[in-house]
Amino acid sequence: MRLKLSLPKEAKHKQLVSCVGWTSADELYSCSDDHQILKWNLLNGETTLVVKLPDDTYPINLHWFPKNTGSKKQAQSEIFVLTSSDGKFHLISKFGRVEKSVEAHSGAVITGRWNYDGTALLTVGEDGFIKMWSKSGMLRSTVAQTGSPVYSVAWAPDSEQILYPLGKQLVIKPLQPNSKVTQWKAHDGVILNVDWNSVNDRILSAGEDCKYKVWDSYGLLLYSSAPHEYPITAVSWAPDGELFAVGSFHTLRLCDKTGWSYSLEKPNTGSVFNIAWSVDGTQMAGACGNGQVIFAHVVEQHWEWKNFEVTLVKRRAMQVRNVVNDAVDLLEFRDRVIKASLNYGHLVVSTSLQCYIFSTKNWNTPLIFDLKEGTVTLILQCERHFLLVDGGSLFLFSYEGRLISSPRVPGMRIDNLNVQTVSLSNDTIAIKDKGDEKLIYLFDALSGKPFGDGKPLTHKMDILQIALDQSGHANGRKIAFVDKNRDLYISPVKRIGKEQRPIKIGTMVHTLAWNDVSNVLCGLQDNRFTVWYYPNVAYVDLNLLAKTLYEKDGSEYSKTPQIVSFVGNRVTIRRSDGSLMHTNVSPYPAILQNYILSSKWDDAVRLCRFVKEESLWSCLAAMAVASKEMATAEVAYAAIGEIDKVKYINSIKDLPSNESRLAHIQLLSGNFQEAEASLLQAGLMYQAIQLNIDSFNWERALDLAVKHKTHVDTVLAYRQKYLDNFRRKETNKRFLQYAEGINVDWEKIKAKIEMELVKERERVTMGSSGPSVRSSIS
Amino acid sequence: MAAGPTLLLWTRSASPEVAWINNQLLSPWQHSGWSWRHIGRPEQADDPVSVCGSRFSVLSCLYRVWSGFAQLQRAEMARDSLSEAGLHFDELNKLRILDPEVSQQTTELKEECRDFVDKIDQFQKIVGGLIDLVDQLAKETENEKMKAIGARNLLRSIAKQREAQQQQLYALIAEKKMQLERYRIEYDALCKVEAEQNEFIDKFILQK
Numbered sequence: 010m011r012l013k014l015s016l017p018k019e020a021k022h023k024q025l026v027s028c029v030g031w032t033s034a035d036e037l038y039s040c041s042d043d044h045q046i047l048k049w050n051l052l053n054g055e056t057t058l059v060v061k062l063p064d065d066t067y068p069i070n071l072h073w074f075p076k077n078t079g080s081k082k083q084a085q086s087e088i089f090v091l092t093s094s095d096g097k098f099h100l101i102s103k104f105g106r107v108e109k110s111v112e113a114h115s116g117a118v119i120t121g122r123w124n125y126d127g128t129a130l131l132t133v134g135e136d137g138f139i140k141m142w143s144k145s146g147m148l149r150s151t152v153a154q155t156g157s158p159v160y161s162v163a164w165a166p167d168s169e170q171i172l173y174p175l176g177k178q179l180v181i182k183p184l185q186p187n188s189k190v191t192q193w194k195a196h197d198g199v200i201l202n203v204d205w206n207s208v209n210d211r212i213l214s215a216g217e218d219c220k221y222k223v224w225d226s227y228g229l230l231l232y233s234s235a236p237h238e239y240p241i242t243a244v245s246w247a248p249d250g251e252l253f254a255v256g257s258f259h260t261l262r263l264c265d266k267t268g269w270s271y272s273l274e275k276p277n278t279g280s281v282f283n284i285a286w287s288v289d290g291t292q293m294a295g296a297c298g299n300g301q302v303i304f305a306h307v308v309e310q311h312w313e314w315k316n317f318e319v320t321l322v323k324r325r326a327m328q329v330r331n332v333v334n335d336a337v338d339l340l341e342f343r344d345r346v347i348k349a350s351l352n353y354g355h356l357v358v359s360t361s362l363q364c365y366i367f368s369t370k371n372w373n374t375p376l377i378f379d380l381k382e383g384t385v386t387l388i389l390q391c392e393r394h395f396l397l398v399d400g401g402s403l404f405l406f407s408y409e410g411r412l413i414s415s416p417r418v419p420g421m422r423i424d425n426l427n428v429q430t431v432s433l434s435n436d437t438i439a440i441k442d443k444g445d446e447k448l449i450y451l452f453d454a455l456s457g458k459p460f461g462d463g464k465p466l467t468h469k470m471d472i473l474q475i476a477l478d479q480s481g482h483a484n485g486r487k488i489a490f491v492d493k494n495r496d497l498y499i500s501p502v503k504r505i506g507k508e509q510r511p512i513k514i515g516t517m518v519h520t521l522a523w524n525d526v527s528n529v530l531c532g533l534q535d536n537r538f539t540v541w542y543y544p545n546v547a548y549v550d551l552n553l554l555a556k557t558l559y560e561k562d563g564s565e566y567s568k569t570p571q572i573v574s575f576v577g578n579r580v581t582i583r584r585s586d587g588s589l590m591h592t593n594v595s596p597y598p599a600i601l602q603n604y605i606l607s608s609k610w611d612d613a614v615r616l617c618r619f620v621k622e623e624s625l626w627s628c629l630a631a632m633a634v635a636s637k638e639m640a641t642a643e644v645a646y647a648a649i650g651e652i653d654k655v656k657y658i659n660s661i662k663d664l665p666s667n668e669s670r671l672a673h674i675q676l677l678s679g680n681f682q683e684a685e686a687s688l689l690q691a692g693l694m695y696q697a698i699q700l701n702i703d704s705f706n707w708e709r710a711l712d713l714a715v716k717h718k719t720h721v722d723t724v725l726a727y728r729q730k731y732l733d734n735f736r737r738k739e740t741n742k743r744f745l746q747y748a749e750g751i752n753v754d755w756e757k758i759k760a761k762i763e764m765e766l767v768k769e770r771e772r773v774t775m776g777s778s779g780p781s782v783r784s785s786i787s
Numbered sequence: 788m789a790a791g792p793t794l795l796l797w798t799r800s801a802s803p804e805v806a807w808i809n810n811q812l813l814s815p816w817q818h819s820g821w822s823w824r825h826i827g828r829p830e831q832a833d834d835p836v837s838v839c840g841s842r843f844s845v846l847s848c849l850y851r852v853w854s855g856f857a858q859l860q861r862a863e864m865a866r867d868s869l870s871e872a873g874l875h876f877d878e879l880n881k882l883r884i885l886d887p888e889v890s891q892q893t894t895e896l897k898e899e900c901r902d903f904v905d906k907i908d909q910f911q912k913i914v915g916g917l918i919d920l921v922d923q924l925a926k927e928t929e930n931e932k933m934k935a936i937g938a939r940n941l942l943r944s945i946a947k948q949r950e951a952q953q954q955q956l957y958a959l960i961a962e963k964k965m966q967l968e969r970y971r972i973e974y975d976a977l978c979k980v981e982a983e984q985n986e987f988i989d990k991f992i993l994q995k
Binding site: 588593 | 958959969977979
């Protein structure tokens with residue numbers, strides 16, 4: 010990826026250009042020390058003078074009023090704030106009319122920033138004040154008062170906090186009074202510029218120590234650049250948060266969100282004082298110290314999937330290369346390419362007006378449909394369909410271009426979703442709430458309606474990343490998520506009962522990805538590369554979890570790597586320095602999962618015998634138990650030496666009725682309550698009571714016995730035996746109370762139990778022979 | 788007609804004196820510095836010679852010359868006494884206040900002065916041309932000097948520019964190096980994957 014620059018031969022401004030701002034994807038305003046505000050139309054290449062400011066007004070910064078996403082009418086911003094060196098800020102319409110000038114600071118007003126919904130304006134000045142203003146320019150409050158000039162300011166994505174530099178320090182100040190201010194030393198020189206992205210919630214800072222740094226919103230350093238030759242005067246996030254640009258003297262740099270640099274350009278610009286990205290994030294403009302306005306658009310983006318390589322060669326053309334036979338196709342588009350995604354055999358490209366769907370089998374005839382808004386910020390693919398985030402809405406399309414659904418999330422800004430906060434599988438869409446980060450909204454992909462009662466999945470902690478598994482049945486759909494503590498949890502999407510809580514299956518997980526075709530999860534735990542061959546094991550036999558893992562030293566991936574893709578059995582990881590690393594994982598778990606999906610248990614066992622790996626046997630054991638395939642489970646458990654499990658499975662086989670067998674299989678998976686519930690439902694009171702006795706759940710056993718007026722003495726007898734074994738006395742009042750009236754007689758109890766079991770067996774034979782008896786009667 | 792004796796008349800070159808001498812005939816002894824010249828030769832001795840408008844025969848003319856000498860001597864004497872009184876006669880016998888000699892010298896001075904002024908004028912013209920030339924030269928020199936200074940500065944700045952360019956190129960090289968390093972790492976990783984896969988295939992074949 011690199012920047013393609015276009016620099017006009019002659020500078021249009023006579024003096025240094027101090028600031029630039031885009032109104033739409035093709036229109037830019039620039040202000041200069043020669044008091045002129047120019048409008049640049051990129052479609053026809055014209056530059057027109059909007060207004061000439063009075064001679065004593067030296068503009069410093071401008072910021073367009075955020076346009077309301079969602080309503081098509083306001084495709085363009087109408088007004089912008091311009092700060093100037095005489096201590097005023099001006100609200101100026103796009104026709105150049107100065108609507109209002111407000112005396113704001115003593116000394117220059119260095120920056121003015123609207124918040125994301127346009128309800129408030131922040132200005133910072135040389136006098137060290139940070140002031141908040143209403144939309145109409147009335148002073149609301151003084152947010153902060155510092156002793157030294159404040160050079161920059163940025164709003165948090167939720168508009169609840171602000172970020173500003175204070176000398177060498179960065180300060181995050183919540184707007185609510187009396188809340189805690191976060192402040193840390195960020196640079197070795199004065200910080201000149203900060204930016205905070207609303208999509209990835211990351212902070213950029215740059216200063217006179219000639220470095221730029223990337224932070225997360227808690228102030229954790231993610232990247233620090235090597236020092237440059239000159240102080241860095243401008244940093245700016247692309248709207249989608251995937252890229253950012255850095256400007257310095259004669260320097261323009263394009264960087265990934267993790268900080269490493271895609272490309273470096275050395276245009277003849279003087280210092281770049283201000284960088285602004287266009288609304289669609291495909292191009293940017295820089296205000297140059299020599300009176301130029303430099304334009305740059307991002308080209309040579311690269312997508313890879315299996316044997317296909319797609320490169321954006323020009324703004325309107327892509328080159329596809331099939332690595333296997335070196336066939337090259339050139340795809341041309343009518344408009345500028347904004348977003349693209351290549352996965353699952355399809356390339357989805359959105360331009361400013363249309364969406365193109367190419368199949369990797371046929372590059373010549375794409376499917377084309379018109380977009381509603383034409384501001385696609387995210388394309389997410391799964392096997393059968395893909396999700397477009399366009400303007401303020403989500404649209405799910407099939408690869409035939411048919412609109413399947415359009416899920417609605419109440420009260421949420423959709424345009425700042427990213428890959429980490431939304432996930433898609435064939436039947437489910439999961440979206441992390443931006444307001445309350447503990448919530449995940451789950452939607453049925455086909456209908457676009459929320460699952461179940463519509464309540465979101467709630468976690469006890471803020472969630473950072475979510476991912477849905479891709480294969481298998483919709484009922485077994487699982488979502489994996491990483492919370493703020495970097496713990497990895499897995500949860501079923503359709504929750505039945507209380508047992509199906511999210512279960513923690515990993516700690517210190519920085520990044521994760523599901524396989525594209527099988528339910529294999531991989532992630533980087535601490536600095537180990539970990540593959541969860543069968544994450545569902547957590548709901549079957551948590552003890553087996555450790556055995557179904559594959560772990561490898563991940564120190565070669567250095568600090569904070571990111572998993573880019575997990576396609577087939579190849580994992581691609583991007584290191585923090587930007588280099589891609591590939592690694593293979595075993596293909597067997599995926600094969601095994603396929604066998605299980607098609608219930609080929611014999612084949613599965615044969616595969617495990619062939620591979621002879623404990624992890625695979627463990628997976629098989631868990632899968633067999635999950636599918637209640639006890640014979641296979643027995644073999645598998647025996648293979649991994651879990652004798653207790655084998656014995657238990659054997660004992661389950663001896664159980665008199667199917668219901669109790671099922672209940673015990675549930676118990677084997679650790680679902681105690683479900684096991685009990687199924688027994689009670691089947692009317693097997695004794696089995697239920699015995700279940701509680703066996704798990705030393707005395708109170709519950711007594712409750713059941715009393716409630717159903719049976720086996721009270723059995724409970725008491727076992728309790729007594731238990732206490733005797735430990736040489737202790739009964740202290741529980743309820744047991745004492747019931748023990749008074751009942752005489753414990755082991756003989757009687759044993760006879761009673763025997764009777765129960767016989768009764769249960771009879772019930773089964775009755776049940777099975779019942780119809781035949783009836784048929785003989787008729 | 789037989790050719791008469793040649794009469795040579797000598798006179799001073801300047802015209803008033805000639806006229807006077809022709810009237811009064813000649814008195815060559817009176818004044819030093821008189822030059823003589825031949826003014827004509829009568830064809831015959833008694834040919835009338837026209838001297839000052841009167842016709843005489845040569846002989847009578849000679850007589851008249853001799854008698855004229857005596858007269859002249861007398862006039863000389865009168866003239867000396869007049870010049871003492873500050874009055875002079877010029878060659879045309881006109882009364883003059885200024886001594887004709889002085890007058891002549893004055894005239895000469897005047898002439899010479901004019902010459903001098905002319906020459907000075909000429910000199911001035913020449914010198915003016917010279918100054919112009921030198922001025923022009925100076926200007927050109929100045930120009931060249933400025934050019935030289937500019938060139939020198941440019942040279943100096945080119946060195947700086949080169950340095951800056953070099954720095955830029957180094958930065959670009961560093962960037963490319965980083966990219967190369969990334970590719971190298973990716974290549975290594977891919978090689979490893981290839982090795983792993985080969986190993987896997989080998990194992991797979993052996994097990995079968």
